Amino acid sequence: SQQGEEDPQALSIQEGENATMNCSYKTSINNLQWYRQNSGRGLVHLILIRSNEREKHSGRLRVTLDTSKKSSSLLITASRAADTASYFCATARSGGTSYGKLTFGQGTILTVHP
């Protein structure tokens, strides 16, 4: 079953604008990760935020995590046409043999128009 649910399902913006994607999940997690997938290719890891962290930055990416609301957001600032891709959140549960196992959401399709 899909743990993470992303919102919106699709997002279309102009180059230079910011893009925000949201992810909600259901169970306790150890960490939450965001991945990007370009058309027809494998997934690329973008950023990981642990359950005891609230915000993390990496270049033009900013991720927030609210464990009380079981939600996360990914902000891409000053978007570029090359950012066009599908973005997935993935949650890693804590403890036991499930440790490290990622459960992915349905993804957000981001289109950045030049």
Add this chain to the structure above:
Amino acid sequence: EAGVAQSPRYKIIEKRQSVAFWCNPISGHATLYWYQQILGQGPKLLIQFQNNGVVDDSQLPKDRFSAERLKGVDSTLKIQPAKLEDSAVYLCASSPKGLAGGPRSDTQYFGPGTRLTVL
């Protein structure tokens, strides 16, 4: 460092035929994963190996799917016989996450995937 290698990249078969996919993880990565990604959905974990042992195969349809990682390095995933609903991209990923006390990483590194079409 070389990434995760997968072959073939594309495969078209008819239903009830058999198919096998191969994955070579990043050198030194202890953990290997196989995912199934149906069009329009996120990847779904099929099986997770720690070295050559199975950690989680709870979502693997064992009546038709099998996987092995005999020497704790590369891995094969087989479908026999294939059904129409098996049409998907099969992704292999690896991570350095090791045994207790060993190197650990929660990041997974994905291969390019094998796109399977079952007619």
